[in-house]
Amino acid sequence: MKIENHLLAGEKIDFKKSPNKSGKFKSGLPDTIVIHYTAGSSRESSVNTLTSPGSKASAHIVIGRDGKITQLVPFDTIAWHAGNSSYKGRVGLNNYSIGIEIDNAGILKKSGNSYTAWFGRVYNEADVMEGIHRNRNTPNYWHRFTEWQIEICKEICQLLIDKYGIKTIVGHEEISPIRKIDPGPAFPLDKFREQIFESARDTDSEEEPVHKTTGEVAATSLNIRVAPDTEAEKAAQPLPKGTKVEILEESDGWVKVRTQIDGWVFAKHIK
Ligand SMILES: [Zn+2]
Known part of the structure; x- marks a missing residue:
């Protein structure tokens, strides 16, 4: 899977253009991803709603439970998924964010052993979890996401981070906490974003060049000082010939070395 011309490209991805959109993002944007569930009965029904002019709603992509993804709006264009919203001093998050809708029935009502969605479909216990919403105090029943949906959503977020420099992933419930759940x-939103940004940081640090070289004391006895200066205090007893050192940095004929301690020695006496 990759992003080409602001569209996801790969197997089982199709594009169905939505008229519900504004212009292009301003430069430096989008920098945020907003995660949603559709509260719908299928990917197709949600795609139909989000592409019909009357709904005045859209998203960039819809991740189905059927292993398929539909993109509705290119990633460089503002979609209409967030509505009235605010986060960290910004209002109207549509102008800043990519909207990802995940096919899921949402909150369910329990009666006896069955769990019913607002649109009337009944779900098995295996597809249901009980949990307390971050904006509430008492538990409710919720339609589970499939493992594939969460994994593919993570992959897509990683692609978007690489391509657009996304800095923030939020749930709709966090930017419209009164209206949305x-x-x-x-x-698993908290774990999800923690894992994504942790792995992004790991990749960054791997890209930094590591200059790790070693050397050996060539002089019979070599003074080691706290600074690269003959007037500087000695850091320890002189290093005997043959002492193995790690070279940390260089400055004007001196090198900073690490043995049991760190200190500066004349570069010419290290081979
Ligand atoms: Zn939403």
Whole structure:
């Protein structure tokens, strides 16, 4: 999977253009991803709603439970998924963010042993979890996401981070906490973003060049000082010939070395 011309490209990805969009993002944007659930009965029904002019709603992509993804708006264009929203001093998050909708029935009502969605479909216990929403105090029943949905969503977020420099991933429930409860506690949002940004940081640090070289004291006895200066205090007893050192940095004929301690020695006496 990759992003080409602001569209996801790969297997089982299709594009169905939504008229519900504004212009292009301003430069430096988008820098945020907003995660939603559709509260719908299928990917197709949600795609139909989000591409019909009357709904005045859209998203960039919809991740189905059927292993398929539909993109509705290119990633460089503003979609209409967040509505009235605010986060960290910004209002109207549509102008800053990519919207990812995940096919999920949302909150369910329990009666006896069955769990019913607002649109009437009944779900098995295996597809249901009980959890307390971050904006509430008492538990409710929620439609589970499939493992594939969470994994593919993570992959897509990683692609978007690489391509657009996304800095923040939030749930709709965090930017519109009075109106919205998606994606809800069935989506492991805190762990999800922690893992994504941790792995992004690991990749960054791997890219930094590591200059790690070693050497050996060539003089019979070599003074080691706290600074690269013959007037500087000695850091320890002189290093005997043959002492193995790690070279940390260089400055004007001196090198900073590490043995049991760190200190500066004349570069010419290290081979
Ligand atoms: Zn939403």
